[in-house]
Amino acid sequence: MATSNPSELIAMLRGSESPRAPSLLVTVFGDLVQGEGARIGAPVLGQILELIGVRPDSMRVALHRLRKDGWIASERAGRSSEYYLTEFGRAESMDATPRIYASSPPAESAWLVVFDPAQSNAQTEDGVSLSGSVKITGSPPDGDIAFATCLEPDIALPDWMRRKVCEPEVAEMSKDLAGRLIGLQRNLRPGLNRLEAAALRVLIVHSWRRIVLKTPLLPDHVFPVSWQGPACRAAIADLLSRLPKPELRDLAKIAAT
């Protein structure tokens, strides 16, 4: 498909299923409304979500739920409402931001660590458990109680180990997303209005966020072979530079016209 029509670009990226509204809103607030004091009006939110394919009633229910969860708050502003992240929602968003927007993997090296099975309290918190006494971690453990060996990028890791690092479904999602992002890179042309660009940007961040937050802080070479995280990161870095974060007041102006 070769198109530069915004709704077709969004459909190409999204696939047949619309994203779940509460999760998508978390992405919108994290991407566009994370700055201190930032607020987004209901009309802008409505138009971005509509462009992505979320119906107004789904958005209303989702906003209600996020308010109830203490993630966002709202205030009347004339005949409409303005929404913003609570302190809690903002802290959570800031926490996830480095992982979502990172252009490089979250760890450079991986270590296979074997702990004394008789000393389960000697185990570290980080990494992925392979069994009761074996982990893969992003850094070697302190001290000399555990055995640790560096898993070099060219190492032969059995499939069952890779599947414990990252679920095969998540790896498949990354492969699917990488294909869509590359298609988008090829078809994206200048000329989108700012709301369309914002919607596309949000959907790109959202699609990756759903994947990357399900993965551990480990380098790509210990993931399942189908994992396409590096391709996703590279495409996203390029696309987000072509779809820079808009000013909320510019979006409000367009939404009002």
Added chain:
Amino acid sequence: MATSNPSELIAMLRGSESPRAPSLLVTVFGDLVQGEGARIGAPVLGQILELIGVRPDSMRVALHRLRKDGWIASERAGRSSEYYLTEFGRAESMDATPRIYASSPPAESAWLVVFDPAQSNAQTEDGVSLSGSVKITGSPPDGDIAFATCLEPDIALPDWMRRKVCEPEVAEMSKDLAGRLIGLQRNLRPGLNRLEAAALRVLIVHSWRRIVLKTPLLPDHVFPVSWQGPACRAAIADLLSRLPKPELRDLAKIAAT
């Protein structure tokens, strides 16, 4: 202690405790009477064991027990008896011989192997288990189901791992024996009669056999740091070349005089 008196050399090697008679007899038969058709007379046996410090009644009880276990058999020869290994006893002795007399470690490399904990039947028989899904083996496993990494000689292995490879008590025994063997190397002079030389030789083999058969088929560098297997092997190779295996008929002649 500087001595070349045979009974003092034997005492120096043996320490304060006499070896258990059945186990010592297994060594005597394995070392001196393993050849096809080989037989040893009761007087020779009695004199060797007496030199080592085993009393005649202990020897009689032990011979009875080994006969009952099917390890040895006996036949009247004039006014005395001759003893020999049964087919079973000989097979068992031959089985242990390469390990006891080896001048080099039983494996050149060690591998840390991590098996899929969900596939316990994929585990190999060899090596030492560290936990339900982790082993140290002397060779890498077949196929690509397990993860394996070579444990190089300079690798840092935690103490608890080394203790699973070889019990600390066994490692301490090797350290104690190495000291005794080095003392023996220093004090041994030519001039022992053949029965005395045979008794000393048997006690050397026996002391090492009690240790080496409690250890796995793994290289020395994964053993506890107190392990002195290499020093024992080197001293034993030297001592056994200075105390070569005697002809049984020569021993019988001396015993009869």
